[in-house]
Amino acid sequence: MSRAVAALRGVGHGFGSGPRRRTVLRGIDLDLRAGEFVALTGPSGSGKTTLLTLLGALRVPEAGRVCLLGQDMAGLDAAGLAALRRRIGFVFQRHHLLRSLSVLENVEAALHALPGAEPRRDRAAALAMLEAVGLGGRGAEPTARLSGGEQQRVAVARALVRRPALVLADEPTASLDGGTGRAVVALLADLARSQGCAVVMGTHDERCLDLVTRRLHMEDGMLRQTEQAA
Numbered sequence: 001m002s003r004a005v006a007a008l009r010g011v012g013h014g015f016g017s018g019p020r021r022r023t024v025l026r027g028i029d030l031d032l033r034a035g036e037f038v039a040l041t042g043p044s045g046s047g048k049t050t051l052l053t054l055l056g057a058l059r060v061p062e063a064g065r066v067c068l069l070g071q072d073m074a075g076l077d078a079a080g081l082a083a084l085r086r087r088i089g090f091v092f093q094r095h096h097l098l099r100s101l102s103v104l105e106n107v108e109a110a111l112h113a114l115p116g117a118e119p120r121r122d123r124a125a126a127l128a129m130l131e132a133v134g135l136g137g138r139g140a141e142p143t144a145r146l147s148g149g150e151q152q153r154v155a156v157a158r159a160l161v162r163r164p165a166l167v168l169a170d171e172p173t174a175s176l177d178g179g180t181g182r183a184v185v186a187l188l189a190d191l192a193r194s195q196g197c198a199v200v201m202g203t204h205d206e207r208c209l210d211l212v213t214r215r216l217h218m219e220d221g222m223l224r225q226t227e228q229a230a
């Protein structure tokens with residue numbers, strides 16, 4: 001069996017208190033393994049983003065246990081959580097690229113934040129990753145000049161250049177047309193396979209679901225259905 005990247009047991013989370021209290025996640029059990037590409041589907045407000053933020057160590061659960069990359073979140077202080085987050089790649093609907101930087105600089109910036117950064121090695125890694133996402137030769141261009149799909153590919157390169165064991169994507173195709181969105185998801189699937197990382201993608205985009213290895217369906221804060229692709 002491949003490596004466990006994340007293990008969640010009895011995870012619950014909610015927001016607010018008193019009469020305004022809203023329970024968003026209930027009794028979530030989940031195991032993620034290296035090399036899996038998981039789609040997280042479910043109606044709006046069902047808790048997908050909340051679950052992704054827990055998997056990204058962006059918040060700690062109110063109840064239950066979350067182990068990420070071999071570490072129990074309960075034992076980590078703020079610095080420990082930040083160090084854990086640096087080992088996770090994030091791709092969002094709005095790509096949060098720095099428009100004033102070049103394409104290459106945006107990808108390199110992800111490496112500068114890591115301990116032991118080495119400019120020459122980092123540049124080589126960023127150039128190789130741009131090649132992998134089909135943007136070889138475009139590194140010097142201002143990011144703002146790229147199309148939406150190209151910018152999302154830069155965001156994928158930025159998330160994967162650190163070689164994370166876990167990549168989280170929240171609606172990565174939402175601002176893209178069908179063909180472009182599918183190309184971005186196919187790219188994520190290819191890179192996940194070649195780098196052996198686990199990817200969890202929150203999505204409403206039915207057109208990309210044939211590209212994943214597993215589907216999880218969230219409803220009323222519970223993972224109701226787990227369907228393994230053949």
Ligand SMILES: Nc1ncnc2c1ncn2[C@@H]1O[C@H](COP(=O)(O)OP(=O)(O)OP(=O)(O)O)[C@@H](O)[C@H]1O
Pocket residue numbers: 015016022024042043044045046047048049050051
């Ligand atoms: N920081 C917060 N404070 C209060 N309520 C929140 C907060 N974050 C999320 N919620 C609420 O939790 C519920 C689940 O939200 P979440 O964003 O996880 O759903 P989702 O399945 O990702 O929805 P969508 O598909 O629309 O993005 C929603 O009712 C939302 O309003």
